[in-house]
Amino acid sequence: MKKSDIRVGVLRIEGTNCEQESYDAFKRLGANPEFVHLKQLLHIDCDKDEKRDVFDYQCLMIPGGFSAGDYIRAGAIFAARIKSKLGKDLEEFVKQEYPILGVCNGFQVLTELGLLPGLDVVMKSIPDACLSINDSNRFECRPTLLKHENNGKCVFTRRIPKGDIRLIPSAHAEGKLLFPLDEQELYLKKLDENDQIVFRYVNPDGEYAGYPWNPNGSIFNIAGVCNYIGNVFGMMPHPERVFYRFQHPDWTRSEFSNNVGDGRAVFESVLDYVCKKF
Amino acid sequence: MYEAKVTIGLKKGVSDPEGANTLKALKLLGFNNVKEAKMIRIVDLLIDGESKESVRKSVEEMCQRLLTNPVIHTYKIDIVKK
Numbered sequence: 001m002k003k004s005d006i007r008v009g010v011l012r013i014e015g016t017n018c019e020q021e022s023y024d025a026f027k028r029l030g031a032n033p034e035f036v037h038l039k040q041l042l043h044i045d046c047d048k049d050e051k052r053d054v055f056d057y058q059c060l061m062i063p064g065g066f067s068a069g070d071y072i073r074a075g076a077i078f079a080a081r082i083k084s085k086l087g088k089d090l091e092e093f094v095k096q097e098y099p100i101l102g103v104c105n106g107f108q109v110l111t112e113l114g115l116l117p118g119l120d121v122v123m124k125s126i127p128d129a130c131l132s133i134n135d136s137n138r139f140e141c142r143p144t145l146l147k148h149e150n151n152g153k154c155v156f157t158r159r160i161p162k163g164d165i166r167l168i169p170s171a172h173a174e175g176k177l178l179f180p181l182d183e184q185e186l187y188l189k190k191l192d193e194n195d196q197i198v199f200r201y202v203n204p205d206g207e208y209a210g211y212p213w214n215p216n217g218s219i220f221n222i223a224g225v226c227n228y229i230g231n232v233f234g235m236m237p238h239p240e241r242v243f244y245r246f247q248h249p250d251w252t253r254s255e256f257s258n259n260v261g262d263g264r265a266v267f268e269s270v271l272d273y274v275c276k277k278f
Numbered sequence: 279m280y281e282a283k284v285t286i287g288l289k290k291g292v293s294d295p296e297g298a299n300t301l302k303a304l305k306l307l308g309f310n311n312v313k314e315a316k317m318i319r320i321v322d323l324l325i326d327g328e329s330k331e332s333v334r335k336s337v338e339e340m341c342q343r344l345l346t347n348p349v350i351h352t353y354k355i356d357i358v359k360k
Contacts, residue, residue, distance in 0.1 A: 072344065072345065073347060076344060076347075077344075080343070080344050083343075112347070126342055126343075126348055127347055127348070127349065128348075128349065129349060130347045130349040130350045132292070132293075132350055133295050133296065134295065135293060135295055136295065137295030137296055137298070137299045178292070178349055178350060179349065180348075180349050181289060181291045181292065181349075217293070
């Protein structure tokens, strides 16, 4: 399909706050994004012409923010509301290999939904991962360096060469990825075998390093993972905030030949994928 | 009517930065006798139900589906008839 025909649903509820940049990223690349309030998909409190279905879109994005005030746990309420009526639709959406991106709070929602890490099933009824409170017990907000580790499974990073280090800002208080404590090694092994590890936090020398380079204490320095199919991807840092090179913190100090920011490839990659696949 | 009190804590081995920070602050205030601080969350629910058992079953499901994440949390349910 043509890029301009790709409908991207940028989902929001109360407390979502990164939807504009997320929308802009897709729009600037020539796709056809749309803000969609969850109520429009649940068909609650909206007019007939505002009603939407999951399959009206070829790509869904859950942007960052503090959905429902992060009550209970970050992302838990957004996930519960989605599951209440859309669980089956979303599962089918993923099975049909349509892509879903979750950034920051979106990653937390995908985890609470049981869509990530998605080791062998599309959607678990009970989550098997958690994005827990940062080790520092603080909101960590600064540029972070991510090494791309994926061999091509993840449809959101195919434009990024393996081993590339990207500067993508983090801004979260709950980003520490955890798996069931007695099975951590098994999960990591499976993630590695399935090529599901996408980004890991590194220091400026490209080494896997602890705090502050890893802002949250995430296991194995993981910043982003995809499911076993490669079409559901969650990451804590914000690629939509470095769409242009001048959004990088060093833009006045360094010379750059083009205005491509380090996060743009995430959006370009998924649009490439949808164009080819559907 | 029943009142269910759900006490949600962290599993052994899961780090508790809120508890650790609270302990640190208490010590800074001079409470050197404090050895441990853990953060727990309590959810109080008023529930209609036929019996204590059926209410417990229902609250168990709430814990599984929303109130806790089994990767990091433990929970205890106490139910009293109102």
